[in-house]
Amino acid sequence: MSSRDSRFDGQFITGVHSTGIYCRPSCPAATPKPSNVSFYLTSAAAHEAGLRACKRCLPDAVPGSPEWDIRDDLAARAMRLIGDGLVEREGVPGLARRLGYSERHLTRVLVSELGAGPLALARAHRAQTARMLLVGTDVPITDVAFAAGFGSVRQFNDTIAAVYERTPTELRRAYSPAKPPGCESALSAPSASPKGQIVRSREVVDGGGGTGGGTGISLQLVARAPFDGVGVLRFLAARALAGVEQATDARYARTLRLPAGPATVELTLTGPPSAPGVTCRARLTSLADLAPLVSRVRRLLDLDADSQAIDRALSGDPHLAAGVAATPGMRVPGSLDPEETLFRALIGQQVSVAAARTVLTRLAEALGEPLPGADSADSAADSAADRDAHTAGSAQAGHSAPLTRLFPTAERIAAEGRTVLRGPASRVDAIIRVAEALRTGDLVLSFGQSREDLESRLMALAGIGPWTAGYVALRVLGTPDILLTSDLALRQGAGRLGLPADARHLARHGAAWAPWRSYAGMHLWRAAGATTGATTSAANRDLSPAS
Structure with a gap:
């Protein structure tokens, strides 16, 4: 807090009990006494502690926390689905059902680990969406209320007042382009760009x-x-x-x-x-x-x-x-x-x-x-x-x-895919089987799955191996620690950088890159596309495993 380091904005919230507000770590306000400060992983936890958002630094107008991709536990998976608006669509029962736990157990875990239950976390997410619309667009305020997921305009007004201590109109007026907040960091939406x-x-x-x-x-x-x-x-x-x-x-x-x-x-x-x-x-x-x-x-x-x-x-x-x-x-x-x-x-x-x-x-x-x-x-x-x-x-x-x-859609591919797909019959069969499993609900893919669950469900289907399962987990879940050593292009890139080019030794060397092996893999793919005098990036290379 004393250094006002913006690198930590969005990664945690600082609550100042002497003033009753919560801030981003880079807030330019005077540094409070340590005895008056508590740290929270989410703004919802700060709300539950009776704090409101700082009017100077707008602690919600920052990048989101990377914690929910790094972690793969129940709390992190719940946060991914809450961020995707699942509570607004299916309620807390739907969230618990998707995660495979009872509502009571889910609430207990979230309160214990994040300081707030699913309803409070969803309420904070709605408030952040509403703030983004109020500050960054000219959407009518009534439309903002329902677009953010509130059930009524009154609920919307009450929440905005509780979180930001302003009415929606006052919040919009305060952060208009003509009057940008004087202490907004360069990362914040209002000062980083013109009003949407x-x-x-x-x-x-x-x-x-x-x-x-x-x-x-x-x-x-x-x-x-x-x-x-x-x-x-x-x-x-x-x-x-x-x-x-x-x-x-x-x-x-x-x-x-x-x-x-x-x-x-x-x-x-x-x-x-x-x-x-x-x-x-x-x-x-x-x-x-x-x-x-x-x-x-x-x-x-x-x-x-x-x-x-x-x-x-x-x-x-x-x-x-x-x-x-x-x-x-x-x-x-x-x-x-x-x-x-x-x-x-x-x-x-x-x-x-x-x-x-x-x-x-x-x-x-x-x-x-x-x-x-x-x-x-x-x-x-x-x-x-x-x-x-x-x-x-x-x-x-x-x-x-x-x-x-x-x-x-999976339904259309299951019904008509064979008339379009070409190639080995075994591969076409595998694609149709997957489409049929998705159509019937036997296979469900979700941003809220754990890596272990997603990969095990995929590899239970004939025609899907570790590379495909790992690649899907890397892309869908944002898992930061997957190194696809069976990938030919990735191993070629490793060889060009002087790293082991065989899967077993590369995996052993890559253990030191944890928990960021997915990002190391991107560098290896980039190296696979970099030849002397060439400008082609790894994005244009084959990312499939060796045949």
Whole structure:
């Protein structure tokens, strides 16, 4: 607190009992006496202790805690699902059911470990979503209440007053662009970017698509510095599917399914290296999908990773030090849709990224549901040209084709996948079995699963081995400590850095990288794509295991 180190913003909350407020660690207010301070993992715990948010530093306007990905226990898994808006959709009974525990046991664990029960944690999450909308958009206040998940305007007003000691109107006025908070850190949303706004036009995402009569919105998301945003977008661009995604080094757009219906989202890198951010422009079927959208985008881009701690740990290995120095803040790309990620992993096994992209593009075109409001007829010529680029293996494929369709559902793949999928019969059979298991509910993928549970459920299915299960856990759960030593490209990258190139010895050497082996793996994949005089990144390399 005395050093006002912004690296710890979002990782814990400081409660000052003499003033009755809680702050971010970098708050510029006078340092309180140690006897007056308590530390909390969540703002909900501070609320439960009778504290309100500091008006000077806005402790909620920071990147999220990386703790929930590092930990894989019940409390961390619950926080992932609460952040995804599950309590608003299914209530505490639904949260407990998803986690496999009784409501009573879940509440006891959360109160013991996080200082607040599931209702209080969900209430704090709703307050943070409401603050983001009030400060960063021009959405009408009544709409903000229901978009944030509150059951009534009165409940919304009471919560905002209790947490921020201001009415919603006062909170919006206090942090408007004309009067930014004087002590906001560079990481905070209000001072890091212009105020977002509600967008009523059809072209919310400049991709030629649409979602019928949905609502458009633009927000600024903060990232924990340093942030290799270009590297993440290159990874996504190498796998972009025509009609479903568009991607460049600075922009990524796509269609997706959210709880209330289909949506489109466009992500653009913004801000200087010291205060990186992402502009998120979306069109939603319902504003109630805003919280899950923001949560999933943050997971996709790994915005909350403790990059300074990761880089410091990995740079201690002389073989990785140069790569860490050249690319600080490397991220592990996450997932917007667990089921889609699983199908991509299955189809991408033992083939190049370009070959997998061709198959997936054909699958999406044949079985993907048309995006409501998209005019696919006008984009037929563009789609055909883009398919030709995919077939040729062009790195530019998928960058400009209009957004016209959603990725196919498990139901559609189970019913019609055999008419589209090509390749060894055993692989096609495995994909159809997985689709059928997802369709019937025999297999369920969730951001709230533990790594052990997810991997064991996947490997119980014929055709899924350790690489696929580990890769899905890495992408879907954001597990930071997975090293896929069976991956050929990863071992090639290790060899180029002077590390052991066989799986057993690489695993032994990589034990020293714990708990950040997923990030070490990203550096090895990057090294696999780095040849003398070449500029191709590991994002454009095959990430499948050896055949």
